[in-house]
Amino acid sequence: MAAASAMARKERYAVGLMSGTSVDGIDAAVIRIAGDADGSGTGTGGEDAGGQPDVQLVAFANTAFPAAVRDEIFELFDPSRATIDRVGRMNVRLGELYAEAALSVIASAGLKPEDIAVIGSHGQTIYHAPDAFIEDGRDLRFTVQIGEGAVIAARTGIPCVTDFRVADMAVGGQGAPLVPFTEYGLFREADRTLLLQNIGGIGNITVLPAGCAPEEVYAFDTGPGNMLIDGVVSRLYGGERTMDVGGAIASAGKINRQLLEILQDEAYYALPLPKSTGRELFGSVYVDELIAYRDAHGLTAEDLVATVTMLTAWSIGDAYRRYVQPSHAADVMLVGGGGSYNPSLLGFLKQEMGPMGVEVLVQEDIGQSSDAKEAVAFALLADYAIARRTNNLPSVTGAARPVVMGKISY
Numbered sequence: 001m002a003a004a005s006a007m008a009r010k011e012r013y014a015v016g017l018m019s020g021t022s023v024d025g026i027d028a029a030v031i032r033i034a035g036d037a038d039g040s041g042t043g044t045g046g047e048d049a050g051g052q053p054d055v056q057l058v059a060f061a062n063t064a065f066p067a068a069v070r071d072e073i074f075e076l077f078d079p080s081r082a083t084i085d086r087v088g089r090m091n092v093r094l095g096e097l098y099a100e101a102a103l104s105v106i107a108s109a110g111l112k113p114e115d116i117a118v119i120g121s122h123g124q125t126i127y128h129a130p131d132a133f134i135e136d137g138r139d140l141r142f143t144v145q146i147g148e149g150a151v152i153a154a155r156t157g158i159p160c161v162t163d164f165r166v167a168d169m170a171v172g173g174q175g176a177p178l179v180p181f182t183e184y185g186l187f188r189e190a191d192r193t194l195l196l197q198n199i200g201g202i203g204n205i206t207v208l209p210a211g212c213a214p215e216e217v218y219a220f221d222t223g224p225g226n227m228l229i230d231g232v233v234s235r236l237y238g239g240e241r242t243m244d245v246g247g248a249i250a251s252a253g254k255i256n257r258q259l260l261e262i263l264q265d266e267a268y269y270a271l272p273l274p275k276s277t278g279r280e281l282f283g284s285v286y287v288d289e290l291i292a293y294r295d296a297h298g299l300t301a302e303d304l305v306a307t308v309t310m311l312t313a314w315s316i317g318d319a320y321r322r323y324v325q326p327s328h329a330a331d332v333m334l335v336g337g338g339g340s341y342n343p344s345l346l347g348f349l350k351q352e353m354g355p356m357g358v359e360v361l362v363q364e365d366i367g368q369s370s371d372a373k374e375a376v377a378f379a380l381l382a383d384y385a386i387a388r389r390t391n392n393l394p395s396v397t398g399a400a401r402p403v404v405m406g407k408i409s410y
């Protein structure tokens with residue numbers, strides 16, 4: 001650290017691309033970085049996580065996926081339909097779409113591709129199997145993110161870092177969540193314990209204890225984020241709607257306590273840490289069961305949406321009660337991700353957290369963007385990768401050691 005901090009810090013730009021588990025589109029951010037992770041190429045240890053890089057968001061854009069692309073990605077979530085030719089083609093197609101999103105956000109920042117040092121692209125997760133799977137004495141856990149980095153690099157002329165998660169898994173980690181590494185650098189405070197709750201497709205929480213060291217950070221997936229809400233809305237409204245915009249449907253419904261209690265029994269909520277989850281658990285099969293329950297018990301569409309919205313808020317409160325409050329009573333929960341824009345969900349979350357003394361704010365309340373946070377994170381993770389600096393947090397993912405995550409296409 002000391003040697004690295006003493007080096008000259010060259011200001012540079014990086015682009016981050018995120019397309020998450022909601023499959024709503026591509027988030028693209030341009031950031032300006034000054035400070036740590038400076039490209040000295042010396043990084044070998046977890047000391048990299050200690051720096052506080054100076055990062056500014058220069059431009060941000062969200063491009064919705066064309067409907068046909070979104071539909072095809074959903075097909076690929078089903079392993080029996082994700083044939084190798086479909087996956088291979090989508091890998092290239094997404095590479096093209098990511099490259100277009102990168103070029104467009106760079107132009108909107110008034111910059112040129114040659115001004116950008118690196119692109120970090122998360123890719124589209126189509127399968128995530130983070131738990132140890134031992135066969136012949138070998139651990140075969142895996143995760144699949146697609147969106148070809150070679151295509152992004154070829155179209156933009158900018159080195160592109162992709163496929164971050166597998167390096168963490170190769171040393172026994174869950175390969176998720178990865179954003180806490182950058183949250184530690186960007187958000188930690190000396191005097192307040194902060195909870196950073198992302199509500200994307202999946203919900204995930206990062207705990208930043210007051211004045212914490214990197215190894216004291218912990219984070220995990222709390223359960224569904226918007227995935228169940230989007231799933232039931234899409235099904236109930238015949239695909240005409242894909243989300244509960246403004247929480248309007250939920251606000252017109254009544255919570256069905258009986259269904260809520262059944263859903264609260266899901267084993268994931270009580271699993272020990274570290275843990276991560278995805279569409280494999282809270283995807284279409286789960287939604288089928290919810291719809292079957294509604295049909296059998298005569299719930300209105302609004303009641304079902306209200307109930308899964310409440311479940312989502314409850315699962316966040318439950319995670320806090322079980323895994324955080326006993327050791328780290330928090331002051332503030334800072335919510336990011338698309339769930340920030342659903343007032344019904346936020347209202348339920350405030351009902352959950354308020355009595356435990358935790359104030360719920362959204363990123364916008366502190367002058368940041370709920371939308372941009374993950375794209376910013378992948379720009380920064382790529383900045384570390386290209387400098388050969390370690391960029392995982394073993395305390396969070398369960399990895400045996402710090403590693404440099406990301407594969408580089410020049």
Ligand SMILES: Nc1ncnc2c1ncn2[C@@H]1O[C@H](COP(=O)(O)OP(=O)(O)OP(=O)(O)O)[C@@H](O)[C@H]1O
Nearest residue numbers: 020021022200201202226243245246337338341342
């Ligand atoms: N105005 C809105 N009203 C209600 N919900 C919204 C609104 N805008 C976004 N959302 C919700 O946020 C979701 C997108 O969130 P986000 O982009 O954070 O997810 P993601 O990055 O795909 O997921 P993850 O972080 O799990 O990978 C949408 O699918 C929708 O459910």
Ligand SMILES: CC(=O)N[C@H]1[C@@H]2OC[C@@H](O2)[C@@H](O)[C@@H]1O[C@H](C)C(=O)O
Nearest residue numbers: 021125128176177178179202204374
């Ligand atoms: C495998 C995968 O894509 N996981 C995502 C997903 O979406 C939210 C949550 O589940 C989190 O674990 C992760 O994404 C964020 C960007 C992360 O790694 O921090």
